[in-house]
Amino acid sequence: MNVIVIGLGLIGGSLALDIKKALPNAKIIGIDASEKHVEEALLLGVIEHAGTFDDIKLADRIIIATPVNSIATLLPQVLDVVKEDAIVLDVGSTKAAICKSVENHKRRRNFIATHPIAGTEFSGPSAAIHGLFEGKTNIICEVEKTAFKLQEKALELFRALGMRIRYMDPVAHDTHIAYVSHLSHISSFMLGKTVIEKEKDERDIFDMAGSGFASTVRLAKSSPTTWASIFKENKGNVTEALRLYIANLQHFQQLLEQDDFDGLHAEMQDTNRIKDILNGIK
Amino acid sequence: MNVIVIGLGLIGGSLALDIKKALPNAKIIGIDASEKHVEEALLLGVIEHAGTFDDIKLADRIIIATPVNSIATLLPQVLDVVKEDAIVLDVGSTKAAICKSVENHKRRRNFIATHPIAGTEFSGPSAAIHGLFEGKTNIICEVEKTAFKLQEKALELFRALGMRIRYMDPVAHDTHIAYVSHLSHISSFMLGKTVIEKEKDERDIFDMAGSGFASTVRLAKSSPTTWASIFKENKGNVTEALRLYIANLQHFQQLLEQDDFDGLHAEMQDTNRIKDILNGIK
Numbered sequence: 181m182n183v184i185v186i187g188l189g190l191i192g193g194s195l196a197l198d199i200k201k202a203l204p205n206a207k208i209i210g211i212d213a214s215e216k217h218v219e220e221a222l223l224l225g226v227i228e229h230a231g232t233f234d235d236i237k238l239a240d241r242i243i244i245a246t247p248v249n250s251i252a253t254l255l256p257q258v259l260d261v262v263k264e265d266a267i268v269l270d271v272g273s274t275k276a277a278i279c280k281s282v283e284n285h286k287r288r289r290n291f292i293a294t295h296p297i298a299g300t301e302f303s304g305p306s307a308a309i310h311g312l313f314e315g316k317t318n319i320i321c322e323v324e325k326t327a328f329k330l331q332e333k334a335l336e337l338f339r340a341l342g343m344r345i346r347y348m349d350p351v352a353h354d355t356h357i358a359y360v361s362h363l364s365h366i367s368s369f370m371l372g373k374t375v376i377e378k379e380k381d382e383r384d385i386f387d388m389a390g391s392g393f394a395s396t397v398r399l400a401k402s403s404p405t406t407w408a409s410i411f412k413e414n415k416g417n418v419t420e421a422l423r424l425y426i427a428n429l430q431h432f433q434q435l436l437e438q439d440d441f442d443g444l445h446a447e448m449q450d451t452n453r454i455k456d457i458l459n460g461i462k
Numbered sequence: 463m464n465v466i467v468i469g470l471g472l473i474g475g476s477l478a479l480d481i482k483k484a485l486p487n488a489k490i491i492g493i494d495a496s497e498k499h500v501e502e503a504l505l506l507g508v509i510e511h512a513g514t515f516d517d518i519k520l521a522d523r524i525i526i527a528t529p530v531n532s533i534a535t536l537l538p539q540v541l542d543v544v545k546e547d548a549i550v551l552d553v554g555s556t557k558a559a560i561c562k563s564v565e566n567h568k569r570r571r572n573f574i575a576t577h578p579i580a581g582t583e584f585s586g587p588s589a590a591i592h593g594l595f596e597g598k599t600n601i602i603c604e605v606e607k608t609a610f611k612l613q614e615k616a617l618e619l620f621r622a623l624g625m626r627i628r629y630m631d632p633v634a635h636d637t638h639i640a641y642v643s644h645l646s647h648i649s650s651f652m653l654g655k656t657v658i659e660k661e662k663d664e665r666d667i668f669d670m671a672g673s674g675f676a677s678t679v680r681l682a683k684s685s686p687t688t689w690a691s692i693f694k695e696n697k698g699n700v701t702e703a704l705r706l707y708i709a710n711l712q713h714f715q716q717l718l719e720q721d722d723f724d725g726l727h728a729e730m731q732d733t734n735r736i737k738d739i740l741n742g743i744k
Binding site for chain 2: 297298299300301316317319346353356357359360361363364365366367368369370371372373374375376377378379385386387388389390391392393394395396397398399400401402404405407408409411412415418419421422423424425426428429430432433436437439441442444445446447448449450451452453454455457458
């Protein structure tokens with residue numbers, strides 16, 4: 181079986197590693213716009229062969245793991261050439277525009293839209309790790325538009341990776357993911373920026389930072405290319421989430437300026453509910 | 463040797479545990495405004511005896527680990543009654559007002575102002591853990607105002623706990639800590655609030671949250687009492703840090719609304735420097 185992974189970063193690379201482990205007979209072929217990434221992925225054993233677009237027409241499974249804003253362009257081109265029984269899946273962090281890009285494609289039934297909720301703050305082929313998807317959630321959108329037999333092939337693969345499956349509408353996916361994932365990245369990037377700006381001449385100051393700062397600012401190490409692309413694709417939802425976040429921060433500041441420390445206490449106590457909500461997130 | 467710990471929460475409780483381990487002959491006496499906390503600390507073996515304010519005059523070492531806004535009131539009262547060779551230390555997250563409160567006290571030389579940069583998002587006696595301070599930084603302010611022999615006693619204790627020491631002016635401490643600690647807590651609390659508000663009727667949505675969200679929102683589990691108190695004590699610096707953070711978020715939003723994704727990319731790439739800066743923070 182030929183498996184082609186397009187986009188050899190953290191997610192594509194980790195999928196390549198896990199698929200090889202789950203399906204030892206699979207031939208894992210990698211494609212990436214960056215030659216350096218392809219070489220690195222070969223060297224690290226993330227993929228077994230470097231491929232070209234021409235190889236897609238012979239592939240059994242094609243995984244698209246490029247930055248999300250390129251998927252809507254790439255996906256119809258891939259579907260144009262795939263074999264009749266091939267399954268194409270994307271792993272982008274947004275889903276509406278991608279699903280829309282192939283809604284009338286004659287090979288729509290060869291495609292399954294997925295979003296594995298997994299990752300680290302690292303990027304590129306060297307960030308690929310075994311077991312990244314174990315126990316994590318994979319959100320599948322518009323499953324009914326995928327051919328029944330191909331749904332099964334995809335689900336078998338996700339089961340082999342240890343993922344649990346949730347089904348969701350792509351528009352709802354993009355709204356909610358703006359809050360529980362995309363907004364976190366902005367809050368973290370801007371926290372990092374604020375502190376670096378303030379302390380730029382005093383690197384020693386970071387000696388004062390503890391594990392709390394490290395935890396809140398961890399996502400500010402993430403790939404700018406991945407995230408600029410996500411913010412572009414999900415602009416409307418991200419803008420709205422950010423608007424509400426800024427409004428809440430301004431309200432907090434107002435309470436602070438008015439010496440309303442009971443008010444601040446109440447805000448924080450109410451938010452402590454996140455303890456129960458987070459139970460179960462790994 | 464009698465060691466009195468006033469305030470039996472995460473920090474005070476963890477200190478009690480580690481001091482008992484480092485100095486097995488020490489008698490660890492706990493005081494807390496909450497009777498429930500005292501009982502819990504006794505039950506959990508965090509302290510050996512429950513004490514009263516009267517015990518302070520016989521104590522060799524007194525550790526004040528109450529919410530910061532109470533320390534400036536409590537500390538002079540403690541110094542009023544301590545033995546001549548007793549060392550009193552506070553572990554508050556702000557330092558300027560506390561140092562100011564005893565600047566002219568006749569027993570100023572019995573006091574050492576410290577801020578151990580250690581903690582978790584949990585609180586109360588049950589949050590006390592062994593080894594919390596191992597390898598962490600302890601910031602000492604105005605060390606020259608503490609009697610030489612008592613400085614030594616305190617430093618011996620911190621060494622026994624495995625801490626590394628940094629010396630700093632209390633006003634500079636409060637400015638910088640607003641950025642590398644206090645601001646993180648606000649960003650995390652308000653992120654939690656924003657997401658809970660949005661998703662209040664859809665608890666399932668948190669199934670979509672991954673480790674990134676968990677990491678950025680972790681501090682939103684922290685004690686409202688501890689943190690309202692810190693924000694009160696460090697209001698000026700926290701307000702300014704928050705103002706800069708909001709301004710950076712608004713700038714980010716502007717770039718987003720103007721479709722300036724290259725600008726967003728540049729912002730994030732520049733902030734990626736946090737990778738190098740964070741190396742070494744545990």
